Amino acid sequence: MRIHPAGENALIVYLGEAATPVVSAQVQALAEGLQQQLGADLIDVVPSYASLLVIYDPLTTDHMAVSRCIRAVVAQGTDTETGGGALIELPVYYHSEVGEDLESLAEAAQLSIDDVIGLHSGAEYRVYAIGFAPGFAYLGEVDERIAAPRLATPRQRVPRGAVAIADRQTAVYPAPSPGGWNLIGRCPIRMFDPDATPTMPVGVGDRVRFVPVTREEYLTLGGEL
């Protein structure tokens, strides 16, 4: 573990050098431990792949005290269950009608479209981080056979629900936005709804599995074309 200064009231804790389920679980455990230990002195945390950004109130505590607390929580250890949090199933309508890059991705990978769908829906992913936009969950890792680089020219507008791949990451766009990921399908479940409770179906540390559905099922579940 390494602790680096981040800013006037923030420390960043690196728990590993790569994103693995074990490191991700340690990030989660540290975030929870600090919430209990620091209470109101903790302003916010940002869990990510292998690090935790810890933001504290500089008028009620300081970097020394927070560092000590981080070390204590890490030293306590956790019988980290790498299994992670809840398993969430997300339906996906995989088709070039809504997945504009499905065919080109299959071609580049020298796979059939059914193989691509099989590989994407056949794995269980972990929510490593949430960011970029409200509710944008970074899921990893996709099978290396369907890993695909970002588009050279990002799209001006990717629709809400777009299921996409970039390198070995996959995600469901929570809202329309510009984006450079490869689109392979669409999910009818809203990944971020400010008026819903909870606002997101997944949290960092949860597990996600994509379930292929037909066009008809997609529309019945509220999907839009």
Next chain:
Amino acid sequence: MGFTVKQPGMLALLQDAGRFGQHRIGLTTGGPLDKRAFDLCNALLENPVGTTAVELSFGGLELVATEDTFICVTGADAPLTIAGEEQPLYTVLPVRAGDTVHLGFSENGCRSYLGVADGFKVTESFGSTSTVVREGIGGLQGGKLEAGDTLHCSAISTRKQLQLPAQHRPVYSDELTVRVIPGYQLSHFPRYQQRRFFSLPYTVSTRSDRMGYRMEGPEISCDIQGILSEGICLGAIQVPADGQPIVLLNDRQTIGGYPKIGAALSLDLALLAQLRPGQQVHFTPISQHEAHNALHLAANNNVTALFEDLGT
């Protein structure tokens, strides 16, 4: 009712102290870019800390009052008139129903804060009224103020007409030294590159906004291209492949994968956000100890003791 927006100006946003504790779902903080001017506005109005006010970038706002109340404008130097009469900044001023409040284009600095007695009444989203346009969250339906919008506030008949004497007001010059706490990927920036960053001047790019202030100047190189995406704190200074640093502000994205050399002190970010494109910035390193002291001293500076009551 309270006020009707006649002209929204370049960018008028309702802001409170910011949105905290929501990074886990990807929400940024928002909040006033010049926290000191925002805090002074509320202090003069005797509002609680963090009461919702309007942040105006570059001026050009016109409101019509529909209630009797008191307002106060702080921040950038801009001509203020109420019912056609010139009025001072950093002063609590009475407004009558029917009066037009006009804040012209700013001449020095570029962020103004218009507060009202007891604050604008805005429904909170995720614990805050702060508007983040990129997220479509906060303010009125998540956007900037538009002509025809209604700003709700209470009718107020008495309030002390406090003023901050001119010599105590923040001064926005065209050159600024920003204190930086070195950190994050500092060790990946070769010593020579660190020296360049902390000794040569930069200018504010035209591509600067509430997400970040881009700098133009000496290119800084780092021995790594990218990092595993990680949390970004307020003021973090990221250096993308083109070597031009970006100081990340209130509407920054919460995680990112560019190397960062450290983060600017918030007290200086307030002044940085008042700079316009073309103005000059120097960066100087300070320790975490010094940053801690600076924040405590600023918090203990009892500015309300300097207020003068102008009476009625």
